[in-house]
Amino acid sequence: MKKYLLLFLLALLLLGFPLLVDNDYFIHILVMCGINIMLVLSLNLISGFAGQVSMGHAAFFGIGAYTTGLLALQDVPMWVAMFLSAPAAAIFGFLIGYPVLRLKGHFFAIATLGFGEITHLILNNWMEVTNGPMGLSGIPRPEAILGFDFSSKSHYYYMMLLFIVLLVYFSLRMKNSKTGRALMAIRTDEITARSMGINVTYYKNLAFIWSAAIAGFAGAAYASFIQFLSPETFTTSTSINILTMLLIGGIGSITGSVLGGLFITAMSEYLRAFAEYQMLVYGLLMILVVIFAPKGLNGLVEKGIALLKRR
């Protein structure tokens, strides 16, 4: 009962937030947090659940964003463009995953790193299609739906909230079904997984394709919110950022993914004045997490709850 009451209060807080805080800048940061949380949750499927570290997640983010941008500029309805971004990114996920996920060890990390670089180079240099370094501008807002016309940032806030709730639910269902158990076994010991009748290659690909699709959809949300795309958003350093959020939040944990995305995005926003020291701060944070909280923010929260319960 207590759990449901807490959930209810949390829902009330999240829903009422834009009404209480009438600050556009603050809501803007929260929407950016939302996009990053989607990315971290998507990375968690392949790197957290299946244990395969992807170093090129920004590529799927970018493919999704550019799919939306390019289609919308061809006068395709915005919602259609956005929902096509997921399968577009998923196709690339399949093309990379199918050959590479058969290999063991770090080949997957290296292949995704390479894919991330290639995607950035193509976005940057294929002038006729992507408009190169000048980027795509003039991406329209999504069409009005259910009284939301997306003219104000708080409408985006609610859209992100809905997506994240769906995504958290999706992750939970995956984790607690036979799919999640198969992925857990693959992460821990592939030979045992095989011996238990688990098709390792199939499940790794399944996790990766979903992961790519969701990252692509996060890209669509980004394109429609910012309305301008530059190749510089989709570089390897963005991929590393997403991975950092996952590690600091707690790899494999759904709550951790949300906390990591929220914490790092907000922090880098408020440390904007010290932008050149950002990487230094990340590095320091990583070291602290590895030494003092190997399970990330989620581990700390769990420890805190356990301490409170004991009293």
Added chain:
Amino acid sequence: MGQTILETKNLTIRFGGVVAVDNVSISIQEGQIFGLIGPNGAGKTTMFNLLTGIYKPTQGQIFFRGKDITNLQTHEITPLGISRTFQNIRLLKGHTVFENILLATHHHLNYSFLSAFFKTPAYRRKEQEARQFVDDLIEKYGLKDYRDDIASDLPQGLQRKIEIVRALATKADLIYLDEPAAGLNPVETDELMDLIRRLRSEGKTIFLIEHDMKLVKGICDEIAVLNFGQLVDQGSYEKVTSNPKVIQAYLGRRHEHAQGE
């Protein structure tokens, strides 16, 4: 004794110049406890890896109940009714006994991810059945007190037992045990022997690799001896242990060294 459950024909695997398993043909009857023995490096574990599809043979064939399974992958072999344990126990680290055994229900849980997402009634029922099935096994083999303990923290003897119960949870009829008595004390070994006999009485077929001769003598219906990848002898314990070739494989030849030195 029933029908042939497993048969290999001229099974051979080469690693570069080394012939690890050389032209081995054996057949195992349903309901048997079949032992595979041989000195270190004789190719016993390689044999298991061939039978479970982890290695592909250079030559020869493997039949399970008359079906050719030579070219199947590991995850395709398990659903047919074959499961195994490992020489170095491979329980998932950090997971409970229940979770470890639940994993083995994977291939007979046939619901789609979509039904799991929507928590359809069929999904709930199947998932509930699988959990009940695992709890029944845990109860049946006396693991109830350890159900929620982290499996890899338990004593070696128990871990071995959990691994065997996990193999049973795949609903296998043929179970490979790779050195089940390794690292066990004499009391644990006795309990293991009782467990293996019990499995036979429940209709399972057991194929085991073992160094512990007391266990081999005590429970195996039939024994095959492997040396340098070749089958030296096959038959009852008394028959193979009185074969001079087998004694030679284990102890070496009588004169050569003594005279040379």
